[in-house]
Amino acid sequence: MEKELLKELNESFKNKNLQEAFDALIELKLGKMAFSTSFGQEDQVLTDFIFRSDYPITIFTLDTGRLFEETYEVYHRTVNKYDKLIEPYFPDAKKVEALLAKKGPNSFYSSVENRKECCGIRKIDPLQKALRGVDLWITGLRGGQSHFRENFDLFQYDTSFGLIKFNPLVYWSLEEVTAYLEQYNVPQNSLHKKNYPSIGCAPCTRPVEQGEDIRSGRWWWENSKKECGLHQQD
Ligand code: SF4
DSSP states (O other): HHHHHHHHHHHTTTTTHHHHHHHHHHHHOOEEEEEEEOOOOOHHHHHHHHHHHHHHHEEEEEESSSSSSHHHHHHHHHHHHHTTEEEEEEEOOHHHHHHHHHOOOGGGGGGGGHHHHHHIIIIHHHHHHHHHTTTEEEEEGGGGOOOTTTTTOEEEEEEETTTTOOOOOOOHHHHHHHHHHHTTTTTOOGGGGOOSOOOOGGGGOOOOOOOOOOOTBBBBTTTTOOOOOOOBOO
């Protein structure tokens, strides 16, 4: 059933531009829709588009408590520019306290298990809370962001959260993203100009070299697929 629905959705949306895709999405009345932003370039395109079009879509963000100062800056500039709400979700304070009491503030550097434990507390648990009651999850995922993401589709079933996910920018190029941001004068994270194409938590993100994979600056000390577990699908 899910597979049939996804196939139909992907087929009928494949040639739509952003405006047509969102208009059609609203028509479908799929229930409560929420867009998750971490204020990266693709996310800023969608935030601008959703806010300017006044679509009935909730925008939320996960504040892990370890973000860059520059990320709070673009967060601040964004809510001021559009005068709209972005719902913040924080990790459970008791879980963070217990983790730090047991393993210290930077346990993520010592093993993949420890890193996943931190991502679980600071990202996955809050995401679970944010997605409670949501019927469709909208993301700024783009196929060109990494090898892992290059086979993503417009609509996908997310196995971790049991939700259909809509990735409207999945086929966009980076050039299209930056052209959009310039055209609409959208606030951007100043770290992008310092060779941070993908920005997560401050201690787990570093700049990339010319020609390196966009997500190679994330958890650079690991030989992993550079995903924190937020996006799992069939
Ligand atoms: S990215 Fe790093 S600091 Fe952020 S939640 Fe994951 S392990 Fe923790």
